[in-house]
Amino acid sequence: CRRYQQLCFCFGTLCVILVLNNDNLTLVSMALKNNITMLTAENHNLTSLNEKLKDQRKNLTEIIETWNGLNVSRAQWSIDQYCPKNNSGRNCTSCQKGWNDHMSSCYAYNYQPPNQRTWEEAREDCRRKNSDLTVVSNQTEKVIEELGINGYWIGLRAVGGKWKWIDGSNLTDQTWTQQQPAIDGYCITSLNGRGWNVAVCSDKNTWICEKKALSV
Missing domain, CATH: 1.20.5 (Single alpha-helices involved in coiled-coils or other helix-helix interfaces)
Known part of the structure; x- marks a missing residue:
């Protein structure tokens, strides 16, 4: 068992x-x-x-830790750019050094002949500067733009047969482009005293960047 x-x-x-x-x-x-x-x-x-x-x-x-270090560096850079030191301390402005203040925006004119770029290259340069190609929303801004340099890219190009700004809005006043048809592959340049001109986007021109001004 x-x-x-x-x-x-x-x-x-x-x-x-x-x-x-x-x-x-x-x-x-x-x-x-x-x-x-x-x-x-x-x-x-x-x-x-x-x-x-x-x-x-x-x-x-x-x-x-790296991000915090970068934020501190960026904060210091912003302070130095917008509030540069002088003998009497710091003097803060709405736009950083090298940018022109108008209304509520800052403009940077890039017109050095050796540095001319295509429309896309110009826009990329603006983005690296925390800005974008300028957008003109009214006649007052248009007049200011035309007082700039002799021909530069602005944030307007043909997309799907329409003139569109880089913010996605359509060009409302077609007379600003002298009623030129919107053909894909073409962008707009602003000429001093001669309004706007249609140019191939792959051409190389000067350009202008725009960003919002700080409230100081």
Whole structure:
């Protein structure tokens, strides 16, 4: 006859005695081994995940420290640009050095002949300066633009058969372009005293950037 063994489990004051034979003990042992294997694998996965989280935390900490450093640098740059030092301290202006203040905007004229660019290149230059090609919203701004240099890109080009500003709005006064048809691949330049002219966007011209002026 088979040899039987007893297992005793107690729950508080209640104890239960299980009588198991050798076959059942073998099954219980295998089940425990499987559980141990699974728990070991889970522990390994959790350890690996913990290490990854530590690395991510370290990387995020470095990114935050770098970002904070950049923000401080940018803040200092802004202070130096808009509030340059002089003998009497700092004198703050609405536009940074090299930009012209008009109404609520700042304008930067880029007219050095060696640095002429295509319309896209000119716009990219403006974006690097936290600005964009100028958008003219009324006749007053148009007159100011024409008092600038002899021909420069502005933020107006043909898109889908219409003259569109870079802010997505349509040109409302078609007479500003002398009723020229809007053909894709063409952009607008402003000429001193001669209004606006249609030019191929890949031509190289001077350009003007615009950004909002600060309230000081």
